[in-house]
Amino acid sequence: MLSALANPHRLRILATLKAEGRSYVSQLARQVGISRPLLHLHLQKLEEAGLVTSQLELSPDGKALNFFAVADFAVHLTPDLLVQAAATLSAKTE
Amino acid sequence: MLSALANPHRLRILATLKAEGRSYVSQLARQVGISRPLLHLHLQKLEEAGLVTSQLELSPDGKALNFFAVADFAVHLTPDLLVQAAATLSAKTE
DNA sequence: GACACCTGTAAGAATTTACTGACACATGTC
DNA sequence: GACATGTGTCAGTAAATTCTTACAGGTGTC
Secondary structure, three states: OHHHHOOHHHHHHHHHHHHHOOEEHHHHHHHHOOOHHHHHHHHHHHHHOOOEEEEEEEOOOOOEEEEEEEOOOOEEEOHHHHHHHHHHHOOOOO | OHHHHOOHHHHHHHHHHHHHOOEEHHHHHHHHOOOHHHHHHHHHHHHHOOOEEEEEEEOOOOOEEEEEEEOOOOEEEOHHHHHHHHHHHOOOOO
């Protein structure tokens, strides 16, 4: 999840998505100013991290649109939390 | 700062450092189980991000030891905060 | 002086991540 | 059918990180 946030494009995607409320892939690519395949890759990582949610919908003219929106998350980033996160990686000091 | 946290080694360094209280470079390298130059690199990034602090000291027998300790930080990670962070990157939607 | 410990840095290889361009497929309109 | 829109994926390349190896310096002890 932390590595999902460690990227300028992905922060910008989240910001744009937050401002727009929601948006679908092709439109979002135009708004953010990056290519669609690249955006697709970033959205994939953001979704895996649980930072965005996707919802497939049909537009009035029958086109399939995949809408994305930012998820509601709140993590209190402290040294202690990171110690817990580190413990997840592998058993070492146990 | 987020990219500083997006690395397993660095999380482990923070965890070890938090457990030990403080430690100097060579010792910490042995504790974490990575090479000293590599640890040095990671400590550099952690320090740049303000996540650890260093303090050069002299041991009883005259050796120079560079002690590191985790800094006290607390960031409330929310969508809104990330929007602010994204705004820092470059003026775009203004 | 040779060896133990400590410190730092710098060059090159290896790995991971990011990115582009091309492809395949679907629906609706001219 | 040709063209517009939308969706996804995959192969190959470019770029950024990560890691190793080797170097250079310091102090103290045998």
